[in-house]
Amino acid sequence: MSMCLRHYYDTRDPLGAGGxxxxxxxxxxxFGELIGLWMLEIWQAMGSPAPCRLIELGPGRGTLMADFLRATRLIPDFQSSVTVHLVETSSSLHERQRQMLATSGFHVTWHTRIEDVPEGPALLVANEFFDALPVRQFQATDRGWCERLVGLNDDRFVFGLRPEPEAALGKPPHEGAILEWPAASIDLMKGLSHRFANEGGAALIIDYGYWGPVLGDTLQALKRHDYHDPLYEPGEADLTTHVDFHHIAESAGRNRVRIHGPAMQGDFLDALGIAARAAALKQRATPAQAADIDSALSRLTARGPTEMGELFKVLAISHADIEAVPGLAPLQARL
Structure with missing residues (x-):
């Protein structure tokens, strides 16, 4: 999964109608404007530290960051206090981000690893990043939980099982069940929460997923906005899994941080005032533009099992001194 996605993102712009x-x-x-205002409020709650590292994991075309930075111009001191750090491994997207942020007025630095971002208080956003981190899968058999692997059958990839079961996982509930273990996400959250506990700051994570534990195979591939066989044409389609927010929160909670959420994306955006922002934009829009704004508002906030407003969840972690964050309730009691 990691190898395929490294090739996939490094050889194309996967976003938009043509992606x-x-x-x-x-x-x-x-969307980006409200995230920017959310971060601005957190920065002020931190005591407006300078310098402060503003980090985005997997920044795509740079669209979120561009909208984010434009919204924060409300507070001029923010621009003079913050350095922007984009964690990106794709050279093609790197160039798109550079073009998008060229006139932002902020100093922007690129990194291929989160560990390379300088020390200090930090604000981090990760939108649709954790879903692309590799997972391990285990399938229930009469022998126990056996790891699901990828191998070759003639000239194409197929799934298979490791013969020896993973004893630490215990006895499966029934044969055929799939257990996903997001080891990469857990390791990343342990590192991030350690940083925030010791240096201050907060992270906002937005992704499609669920509050586990849940059994099931969520690995999927997308190509041309349609579902695709994950093992066919490796490296030519987007590979993702649904994010288990319980694992993320639990791994972060082992450090001295506060956890907020998760909440449905629709509820979170509503709490931040997206309806009022849409109304303000429509006041100076043409009828066609106003219709587009209404359509975007609905798409971002609509509730339903397959709608973005419900399928996507929002979780925040912060230094222990930040007791409350906009739009999210504290989670500590649930862990």
Whole structure:
């Protein structure tokens, strides 16, 4: 999964109508603007530290960050206090981001690893990033939980099982069940929460997923905005899994941080005032533009099992001194 996605993102721009999928920042400027205002409030709650590292993991075309930075111009001190750090491994997307942010007025630095971002208080956003981190899968058999692997049958990839079961996982409930273990996400959250506990700051994570534990195979591939066989044409389609927010929160909670959420994306955006922002934009819009704003508002906030407003969840982690964040309730009691 990691090898395929490294090739996939490094050889194309996957976003938009001509690509394979569309993310929330590409749907409307309102999304990035509200995230920017959320971060601005957190920065002030931190005591307006300078310098402060503003980090985005997997910044796509740079659209979210561009909208984010434009919204924060309300507080001039923010621009003079913050350095922007984009964690990106794709050279093609790197260039798109550079073009998008060229006139932002902020100093922007690129990194291929989060560990390379300088020390200090930090604000981090990760929109549709954790879903692309590799997972391990285990399938229930009469022998126990056996790891699901990828091998070759003639000239194409197929799934198979490791013969020896993973004893630490215990006895499966029934044969055929699939257990996903997001080891990469857990390791990343442990590192991030350690940083925030010791240096201050907060992270906002937005992705499609669920509050586990849940059994099931969520690995999927998207190509041209349609579902695709994950093992066919490796490296030519987007590979993702649904994010288990319980694992993320639990791994972060082992450090001295506060956890907020998760909440449905629709509820979160409503709490931040997306309807009022849409109304303000419509006041100076043409009828066609107003219709587009209404469509984007609905798409971002609509509830339903397959709608973005419900399918996508929002979780925040912060230094222990930040007791409350906009739009999210504290989670500590649930862990």
């Amino acid at each position: 394979d999928f569309t993310t929330a920042p590409e749907i409307s400027q309102m």
